[in-house]
Structure formats: structure tokens, C-alpha cells
Amino acid sequence: MNFEILSDITAMHQYDEIKIIGRDVCCQGKPYHFAAMVRKAEQAQLFVLGPSSRDRASKEGLPSGLHSSYCQERTMRQRMKQLCGVSFSFLSKLKTDCGELNFTSAQSGSLEPVSQDDFERTLLFAKLMDAGWKLPEDSVFFSENWERIQCQQYQFEVPSQKLPRWNHARAVWQPETKEYYIEKPVRLRIEDERAGLREQAQIPFSITDEHGVTRDGICYINRVKRADVWEEQKKVFENPEYKRNALIHMTASEFERMKQDTWNTLEQSCPRGMYFVCVEYECTLDVSLEFYASDYLNSMPKVPAGHASSITFLSKPDVPEGVHGLKLRADVIQMPVTEYTKEIEAEVFKGYETFPEREGEIG
Numbered sequence: 313m314n315f316e317i318l319s320d321i322t323a324m325h326q327y328d329e330i331k332i333i334g335r336d337v338c339c340q341g342k343p344y345h346f347a348a349m350v351r352k353a354e355q356a357q358l359f360v361l362g363p364s365s366r367d368r369a370s371k372e373g374l375p376s377g378l379h380s381s382y383c384q385e386r387t388m389r390q391r392m393k394q395l396c397g398v399s400f401s402f403l404s405k406l407k408t409d410c411g412e413l414n415f416t417s418a419q420s421g422s423l424e425p426v427s428q429d430d431f432e433r434t435l436l437f438a439k440l441m442d443a444g445w446k447l448p449e450d451s452v453f454f455s456e457n458w459e460r461i462q463c464q465q466y467q468f469e470v471p472s473q474k475l476p477r478w479n480h481a482r483a484v485w486q487p488e489t490k491e492y493y494i495e496k497p498v499r500l501r502i503e504d505e506r507a508g509l510r511e512q513a514q515i516p517f518s519i520t521d522e523h524g525v526t527r528d529g530i531c532y533i534n535r536v537k538r539a540d541v542w543e544e545q546k547k548v549f550e551n552p553e554y555k556r557n558a559l560i561h562m563t564a565s566e567f568e569r570m571k572q573d574t575w576n577t578l579e580q581s582c583p584r585g586m587y588f589v590c591v592e593y594e595c596t597l598d599v600s601l602e603f604y605a606s607d608y609l610n611s612m613p614k615v616p617a618g619h620a621s622s623i624t625f626l627s628k629p630d631v632p633e634g635v636h637g638l639k640l641r642a643d644v645i646q647m648p649v650t651e652y653t654k655e656i657e658a659e660v661f662k663g664y665e666t667f668p669e670r671e672g673e674i675g
Contacts, residue, residue: 410476529597
């Protein structure tokens with residue numbers, strides 16, 4: 313940092329109009345504070361305070377940053393549990409007295425001034441305070457450490473070169489996904505591809521939200537089979553429509569290079585002649601489950617030599633319902649097995665719950 317940079321940052325925060333909002337909202341049990349809107353010519357921004365991903369880590373006594381030396385001392389299970397359960401609500405649009413505001417872009421970051429971008433947010437809120445914004449002392453954010461607060465910034469255009477009135481406003485929040493860690497062990501029997509659906513195992517489990525509310529569910533394992541990811545990826549590349557769409561965005565040589573990069577990455581995660589494991593299951597709760605091999609969860613992270621990349625594979629059941637008449641779902645355990653592997657020790661590690669778009673009054 314030097315005074316030349318400080319002068320540039322200060323110039324960036326000279327606005328034609330500032331409108332203080334200062335209203336609190338609760339979404340999915342989490343607090344948000346609509347601070348203000350600013351405008352420079354036809355470009356405007358809305359600033360919203362909310363809980364940071366570091367909030368949960370600090371509550372559990374975990375370091376807020378994912379430093380490589382710290383991560384390498386922890387198992388894959390511990391690393392994933394550090395952030396499991398963290399979820400945020402982001403705005404889709406606003407409905408104001410002047411109509412709907414549709415955002416052209418959005419970003420978020422911690423208020424803790426670590427990088428230059430974070431320092432700019434500090435300067436921004438000092439500017440807002442000069443304009444009359446004041447966070448109430450009884451606000452949950454007032455005495456909170458800044459590393460546990462994130463600032464969401466939404467950009468939008470105002471052709472009228474005037475910020476909208478804010479007498480009555482409603483927020484439309486994007487669909488949100490919540491994570492829960494479950495950690496229920498299960499021994500999976502890998503069956504022939506032609507095997508039909510049948511109950512292989514029942515796994516009772518519970519999920520608890522941030523308010524301490526617990527719900528019980530049962531996972532019914534219907535079928536466990538090998539997934540030939542090499543063959544599936546080959547079908548993707550041979551699909552004429554896929555190639556036609558890809559060539560809209562890249563040249564033929566770039567397409568061939570992308571294919572080779574994919575094969576190289578696949579060779580690292582699932583060598584040719586090996587398979588991933590696909591688990592088809594039902595669940596009494598409307599929750600998608602994620603399975604992991606126990607060996608993977610208890611392993612230490614590997615430091616990659618050179619460039620490292622990965623591919624995530626998804627699977628979709630052939631039929632909509634399982635043996636219990638519930639929605640049939642699928643998950644892929646991305647640990648390679650041979651054609652002779654008959655069993656695998658695994659865990660129902662995570663659960664995902666999706667909430668639809670929501671709308672609510674602001675302040």
C-alpha cells in the first residue's frame with residue numbers, strides 16, 4: 313500500500329448519490345443488514361452485510377483461513393467437516409417502489425482488511441458513515457469481529473441516473489442449499505450391472521440445523537454398481553450435439569486438446585480398466601446424500617506434483633422410484649475399484665437440502 317494507491321481507491325468511492333437503507337432482514341435463520349445504495353452516473357451498487365463462512369470455523373475453534381500447512385495436518389474428513397454446514401443467502405432481485413431491480417453482477421468478501429479489495433470495503437463503509445449510515449449497537453454485527461462478517465455487493469444499472477425510492481421493498485432470495493454432515497458407516501455390496509432394484513441396507517440417520525432442530529430419516533440402499541466412467545466420457549465426446557455446441561466456443565484443435573486433458577485427468581483419478589462406484593438409494597427426507605469411501609475420509613491430503621485437476625461425475629437412475637415408492641437418487645463414490653471388487657466400506661457422509669427461491673419484506 314502507498315499513497316498513490318490510496319488516492320486511486322479514494323477516487324473510486326466518490327459517488328453522485330448515496331441512499332442510506334439501514335434495515336435488517338432474517339433469511340433461513342441468518343441475519344442480514346441492508347446498509348446502503350450508491351450511484352455513479354448510471355452504475356449503482358447495493359451493499360448487504362451477512363454472516364461469513366469463517367463464522368462457523370471460529371465457533372468450533374478452527375482457524376479461519378485454510379492455510380496449506382494446517383490442512384495437510386488434517387484428514388480429508390476433518391477438512392470437509394470444517395466447512396460443511398456453511399450456507400449463505402444471496403439476492404436474486406429487489407422489488408422497490410420504482411419496479412424490479414435486476415442485478416448485472418454480484419460479489420462478496422470478508423470485511424477483514426487482508427487484501428486491497430478488503431481495504432476498499434473498509435473505506436467504503438467509512439464513506440457510508442460520513443453520509444449518515446450507522447449500525448445500531450444492538451445489531452448482531454455491531455461488536456462482531458470483521459473476519460466473521462461478509463459484505464455482499466450487487467451491481468445494477470439506473471438509466472434514469474437516480475437511485476430508486478425505498479419506502480417499501482421486498483427481497484427475492486436465490487434458491488439455497490444447506491449441508492449437514494451425517495457420518496453413518498455402511499458396507500456396500502457391489503452388484504452386477506444387470507441386477508435389479510432391491511433393498512440392500514437401511515441406514516437410519518439424523519440431521520440437525522443451526523437452530524438445534526433435529527429430523528430423523530432413513531436411507532434405503534437399492535443398488536450398488538460399478539460406473540464405467542471411461543465409457544461414459546467417451547459417449548459424451550462422441551455425441552454430435554455436444555461437439556457441435558463445444559465448437560461454438562472453441563476451435564477444433566482446442567476441442568481435441570480439451571479431450572486429451574480430460575483423459576489425462578481421468579487417468580489420475582480412475583486409471584483405465586478401473587471403475588467408480590454408483591450408489592442408488594431412497595431417502596425418507598427430501599435430502600440428497602453424498603457417499604465417500606471410508607479409506608478416503610480417513611486419509612491425509614496428498615500434495616500434488618505439478619498441475620492437479622479433477623472431474624466430478626454425476627449419475628441419474630433409470631427409473632424415478634425405488635422399491636419403497638420414494639424418489640430414487642444416485643451418487644458416485646469417486647474411488648477407483650477393479651472389476652473384482654465385491655464390497656466397499658463407505659459412509660453416508662453429507663446430506664444436502666435445497667430450498668426454493670424466497671421473497672420477503674425488507675425492514
